[in-house]
Amino acid sequence: MPKHIITLDFEASALQVGSFPIEVGVAIGNGEKIIHTFTTLIQPRPDWLDHGVWSADAAAVHGIKAAHLVRGMSADDVCTALDRLLYGAAVYVDGGYFDAYWLFRLYAGASPKFRLHDLDAVPYRELRRRRADAPAEHRALPDAKWLHDALLEIEGERLVA
Numbered sequence: 001m002p003k004h005i006i007t008l009d010f011e012a013s014a015l016q017v018g019s020f021p022i023e024v025g026v027a028i029g030n031g032e033k034i035i036h037t038f039t040t041l042i043q044p045r046p047d048w049l050d051h052g053v054w055s056a057d058a059a060a061v062h063g064i065k066a067a068h069l070v071r072g073m074s075a076d077d078v079c080t081a082l083d084r085l086l087y088g089a090a091v092y093v094d095g096g097y098f099d100a101y102w103l104f105r106l107y108a109g110a111s112p113k114f115r116l117h118d119l120d121a122v123p124y125r126e127l128r129r130r131r132a133d134a135p136a137e138h139r140a141l142p143d144a145k146w147l148h149d150a151l152l153e154i155e156g157e158r159l160v161a
Helices: 046-051 056-062 064-070 076-088 097-107 125-133 140-160
Strands: 005-011 022-030 034-043 090-093 115-118
Touching: 005 097, 005 140, 022 076, 022 097, 022 140, 034 064, 034 076, 034 140, 090 125, 090 140, 097 125
Parallel strands: 005 090, 090 115
Antiparallel strands: 005 022, 022 034
């Protein structure tokens, strides 16, 4: 794991194929603490509204209503902001398939200028245990910050051990 930890989290319209990202949060650390964050609601692309899935159950979990999304940035502007902020970086996520799926939907099939690293794909069992024990806020930025701090703590424990 590099000294600078960057984490990203999405909230989405549902937890299934056909869902779409509605909020993104990013936490950037310097190896000791979070030094920069970014978060925004995401205005849905027209095809997401026409052919996407919105789950009342998901909305109840994260508390974001479809009507709130008009206050967000356009999907294209979110992509531009993420590319500028994360250019060339390794960005850690813990949502497995869904984070990659929502990133693909956000970028409308184009390639982001950063790389996602799925923590489910590497041996971070301790992180998953801590995630299960942590109180869930279910908003993108608090979740990205939690993931950053958990990774920093785990990396610190590895260095001491």
